[in-house]
Amino acid sequence: MSLNLQEIGLRARAAARTLASVETQVKNAALLAMAEAIDAHQDAILAANAADIADARAQGLTPAMIDRLDLHGRLSGITADLRRVAELPDPVGRETDFRTLSNGLQIRKRRVPVGVLGVIYESRPNVTVDVASLALKTGNAVILRGGSETLRSNSALVEVIRGALAEAGLPLDCVQFIDDPDRRYVTELLRLSDYVDMIIPRGGNKLHTLCREQSTIPVITGGIGICHLYVDETADLPAAVKVIQNAKVQRPTVCNALDTVLVQESIAAEFVPAVVRRLAEDGVEFRADERAAAILGPHEQVKPAGDEDWDTEWLSLILGIRVVPDLDTAIAHIQAHSTAHSDGILSTDPKAVAHFLNEVDSAVVYVNASTRFTDGGQLGLGAEIAISTQKLHARGPMGLEELTTYKWIVIGDNHTRP
Amino acid sequence: MSLNLQEIGLRARAAARTLASVETQVKNAALLAMAEAIDAHQDAILAANAADIADARAQGLTPAMIDRLDLHGRLSGITADLRRVAELPDPVGRETDFRTLSNGLQIRKRRVPVGVLGVIYESRPNVTVDVASLALKTGNAVILRGGSETLRSNSALVEVIRGALAEAGLPLDCVQFIDDPDRRYVTELLRLSDYVDMIIPRGGNKLHTLCREQSTIPVITGGIGICHLYVDETADLPAAVKVIQNAKVQRPTVCNALDTVLVQESIAAEFVPAVVRRLAEDGVEFRADERAAAILGPHEQVKPAGDEDWDTEWLSLILGIRVVPDLDTAIAHIQAHSTAHSDGILSTDPKAVAHFLNEVDSAVVYVNASTRFTDGGQLGLGAEIAISTQKLHARGPMGLEELTTYKWIVIGDNHTRP
Helix, strand or coil, X not given: CCCCHHHXXXXXXXHHHHHHCCCHHHHHHHHHHHHXXXXXXXXXXXXXXXXXXXXXXXXXXXXXXXXXXXXXXXHHHHHHHHHHHHHCCCCCCCEEEEEECCCCCEEEEEEEECCEEEEEECCCCHHHHXXXXXXXXXXXXEEEEXXXXXXXXXXXXXXXXXXXXXXCCCCHHHEEECCCCCCHHHHHHHCCCCCCCEEEEECCHHHHHHHHHHCCCCECCECCCCEEEEECCCCCHHHHHHHHHHHXXXXXXXXXXXXXXXXXXXXXXXXXXXXXXXXXXXCCXXXXXXXXXXXXXXXXXXXXXXXXXXXXXXXXXEEEEEEECCHHHHXXXXXXXXXXXXXXXXXXXXXXXXXXXXXXXXXXXXXXXXXXXXXXXXXXXXXXXXXXXXXXXXXXXXXXXXXXXXXXXXXXXXXXXX | CCCCHHHHHHHHHHHHHHHHCCXXXXXXXXXXXXXXXXXXXXXXXXXXXXXXXXXXXXXXXXHHHHHHHCCCCCHHHHHHHHHHHHHCCCXXXXXXXXXXXXXXXXXXXXXXXXXXXXXXXXXXXXXXXXXXXXXXXXXXXXXXXXCHHHHHHHHHHHHHHHHHHHHCCCCHHHEXXXXXXXXXXXXXXXXXXXXXXXXXXXXXXXXXXXXXXHCXXXXXXXXXXCEEEEECCCCCHHHHHHHHHHHHHCCCCCCCCEEEEEEEHHHHHHHHHHHHHHHHCCCCEEEECHHHHHHHCCCCCEEECCHHHHHCCCCCCEEEXXXXXXXXXXHHHHHHHCCCCEEEEECCCHHHHHHHHHHCCCCEEEEEECHHHCCCCCCCCCCCCEEECCCCCCCEEECCHXXXXXXXXXXXXXXXXX
């Protein structure tokens, strides 16, 4: 049976209208009901998940891919997140920018939900709960489109979530799930501009490109991080090694992990071997430019960098390393190769730091810190729906506020425009 | 000779990088130099404009269309606007959201230019100067694409603007103009996502739809206003007639002009004839629903409303009028037919007002005021690049701040993520 996305959109719009003026405590009650329902139905959820995993094994998916879709041992983390979202402040209804104009018109802005979100994601079924909870908290209806390899897990989770919505007296269509793996529904969703206000892709470069190319709805692109750290001659070098190690090794498979380290020439003879020595112990392989390679000499874990290496998001224990004469060359490298996600400088020179902060236009620009902090939780947002690397609406980690917009409210005394 | 939009994009990106860190006073000096240059070259500009007008006449354009492209008598207004923009505060570099996390990381957001704007517009050549000045003030490079009927006027203005940029020591490519009327350059511009960060269409519905359909770059859609006022039984009725008259008649050709008035049934017998009597004197024609028509009886300036009339932006002296039983029916009508630009309630009942403000999700929602105030100048923004009716980034009038975005700045003491 084929799905009618127009109808799904229409139902989402209607649900969003209801949800927009629901009190915070009702939304929080629904979030807590979701957590309880997941606890209560964990056997059914895990059975569905086991069936997805069995299929994935039969289809020869890699262990890393199977790990990503596995919910066993992870449901308690998911329900803990739900309870945490319930405790976060609700941005909806907050009023700001109060002003009375000279003609007496009273103006303010009020935070309101965006409306209907379309979220397209891959693999991890925890995203289903994650996105549904953040959308609900911010008064947005959501149309979810998960990966085909987790169809049963996602369907089971959505059924439980909708049960909790019903229990809380909220429209079931606040959360809808496209349970047909046919790819044409992705394309249809991207063109549902009469009903959907915002598309959030969560996945790789191909998915983001597809959305940007096909969507007639505003898309939040992001999540692709070719991240840089530049170490200048004034940096605390032993500390810099630790920051680079953390940025590369602590969790190499994520978008805020370090991809390229740039080292000022004047300290390269000392610093490049120090970095390689320390990170090689963690199993890191290097892609070195000519000067770094010359300093290092032959090394099992060092290969010469090809041109395309500087434009690669490694997502693994590989690190590009390049020696540059000065700050401006480092900045030019970052401007040419960064995805404008997370880039930083390690330096104690205030002038160099100020220049770097001016010239590097990434979503998050760091001074003497690991790029791994680009995360809604780490930066104090309390939650994260995505990391935006585009310029409009939101940049970097997007929390609850970034799932809202505003309307102007203008109150007069029967004012007319002269 | 064909244009190379990739090269135009590349040059714009380079100019934007330089412009991003130019001091406010240099940008202001360039704005003042532009005003002086327009004063100094008005003969050349007006000669080019006269040639456009002669062509337009030869091609049989309507007097209204010719009026729109005529610069005669309007240059002093344009230069006055330039001088006003020079005086506005510069949002670039402003830092907000300072915070020190418990781990000692110092966080803040800094306002930065969006980067490169692509602006596609029609008819009015004053938009060329308007957009160039607001882009420059906010540190953005801009690629302009004007209407073919004003090619010579726009080319003359851009030449003068670029001369002023050179005089101020700024890159000429801060302002580039696509001087070939071939429509394929619009499509190419919309897909220049490597270099352009934001597309702003200024024109009719067709242009906005084209941009939404074709662009791989975020588009600010807007400027289409099907605007409503609902008059309830508690409204100050004589004042309400004046507000409606102002909203409809003061400038009927613009997007914030009133399109439909909704009248509560209990006052319809008194109020509908009062509105028609007053506005008929101004030459307004009405499209009345059955109940309003029955109240009015036969009238030269009243026709029955067809279904499509409620979805028409009149842009002329036509006004839809519908009698509704209650507030919720009025809200449902607005939700079904509004373009979410500007809608209002005329009422003295606080409960009705609060309900209307909750339920009507338009860019600007009015209480006891004319919809004509939806304008950057009127709402105190000092300038206006566009009126957004989409939900992301900015809603309603967009001023200087809305031409900027932010980057996160995170300062540590060699912090690593645990």
